[in-house]
Amino acid sequence: MKNIVTARAHTNIALIKYWGKADSTLNIPTTSSLSMTLDQFYTTTAVEFTESPADRLILNQQETDATRVSQFLMMMRAKYGQFPNVKITSENHVPTAAGLASSASSFAALTAAMFGLLELEKDDAELSRIARRGSGSASRSLFGNFAIWNKGSDDRSSFAESFYNQDIGLSMIVAEISSEKKKMSSTKGMQLAQTAPTYGAWVEKSAYQLEEMKSAILKKDIEKIGLIAQDNALGMHEQNRRCEAPFDYFTKETQRVVDFTAQCYRAGLLAFVTIDAGPNVKIITDHATEKKLLAKFRAEFPELTFDVAHAGGAYEYL
Numbered sequence: 001m002k003n004i005v006t007a008r009a010h011t012n013i014a015l016i017k018y019w020g021k022a023d024s025t026l027n028i029p030t031t032s033s034l035s036m037t038l039d040q041f042y043t044t045t046a047v048e049f050t051e052s053p054a055d056r057l058i059l060n061q062q063e064t065d066a067t068r069v070s071q072f073l074m075m076m077r078a079k080y081g082q083f084p085n086v087k088i089t090s091e092n093h094v095p096t097a098a099g100l101a102s103s104a105s106s107f108a109a110l111t112a113a114m115f116g117l118l119e120l121e122k123d124d125a126e127l128s129r130i131a132r133r134g135s136g137s138a139s140r141s142l143f144g145n146f147a148i149w150n151k152g153s154d155d156r157s158s159f160a161e162s163f164y165n166q167d168i169g170l171s172m173i174v175a176e177i178s179s180e181k182k183k184m185s186s187t188k189g190m191q192l193a194q195t196a197p198t199y200g201a202w203v204e205k206s207a208y209q210l211e212e213m214k215s216a217i218l219k220k221d222i223e224k225i226g227l228i229a230q231d232n233a234l235g236m237h238e239q240n241r242r243c244e245a246p247f248d249y250f251t252k253e254t255q256r257v258v259d260f261t262a263q264c265y266r267a268g269l270l271a272f273v274t275i276d277a278g279p280n281v282k283i284i285t286d287h288a289t290e291k292k293l294l295a296k297f298r299a300e301f302p303e304l305t306f307d308v309a310h311a312g313g314a315y316e317y318l
């Protein structure tokens with residue numbers, strides 16, 4: 001047995017969203033989704049066995065409530081056999097719970113690290129199934145560039161895989177509107193969204209959009225990618241506003257950034273938005289346009305922080 005294993009995984013941003021669960025215990029989604037892994041945002045996690053009376057989590061150098069990771073490890077114990085309590089030391093280079101998929105990189109890194117510690121076979125589909133149990137989006141964060149999470153219908157068939165492992169020149173400008181913890185968790189948000197009368201239609205449309213997105217990526221058509229991703233994301237947020245107990249992740253600043261992005265597109269620039277469960281906006285463009293677009297956004301929103309991310313790599317051991 002190894003003493004300590006360290007793994008790193010990057011966040012991903014879904015271009016076709018995961019927003020709704022067919023099975024909440026197993027984290028099986030209502031739709032298949034497709035994402036791009038980002039180079040700039042990642043989690044590094046070290047795991048080691050400990051004689052502590054319980055699993056421990058040190059997150060960004062602070063002892064943190066380990067309930068969620070402990071439940072995850074209990075699931076692994078049930079599947080692979082008992083193992084001692086684990087000390088997890090994690091550094092998160094992502095604003096937590098602000099719609100930048102911090103749990104995706106966290107659980108992907110934890111899964112990879114635990115597979116190393118337990119000396120399990122590094123089977124990508126199995127790694128993805130296990131990561132999915134911690135956080136649905138984590139199933140995709142194990143892969144570089146573009147990944148598809150096949151929704152499946154049970155534990156075995158619901159996993160992510162690499163779709164296209166090349167950088168196609170797509171850039172994402174991340175507008176950090178708030179790094180505060182979001183008011184509505186993704187899990188609760190999804191449950192509510194599924195009560196929207198239009199939710200079924202969004203799910204159906206999403207299946208068509210997935211096929212269109214795959215084709216656009218293979219053709220390296222950034223404009224098509226942006227248009228589809230934007231429509232899919234805005235449709236997702238519409239379900240939140242139409243559900244039985246309406247809520248919204250958008251702030252006034254979020255809407256301002258969305259409107260300004262549309263203005264830039266009308267002016268002839270490649271500029272499209274995608275937004276996850278949180279107020280932050282990701283602006284899709286290409287490498288050739290990113291500097292010009294970034295300058296425009298910084299001039300328009302001097303109070304906001306903007307980062308630029310490109311396609312990132314798969315999980316790795318350090």
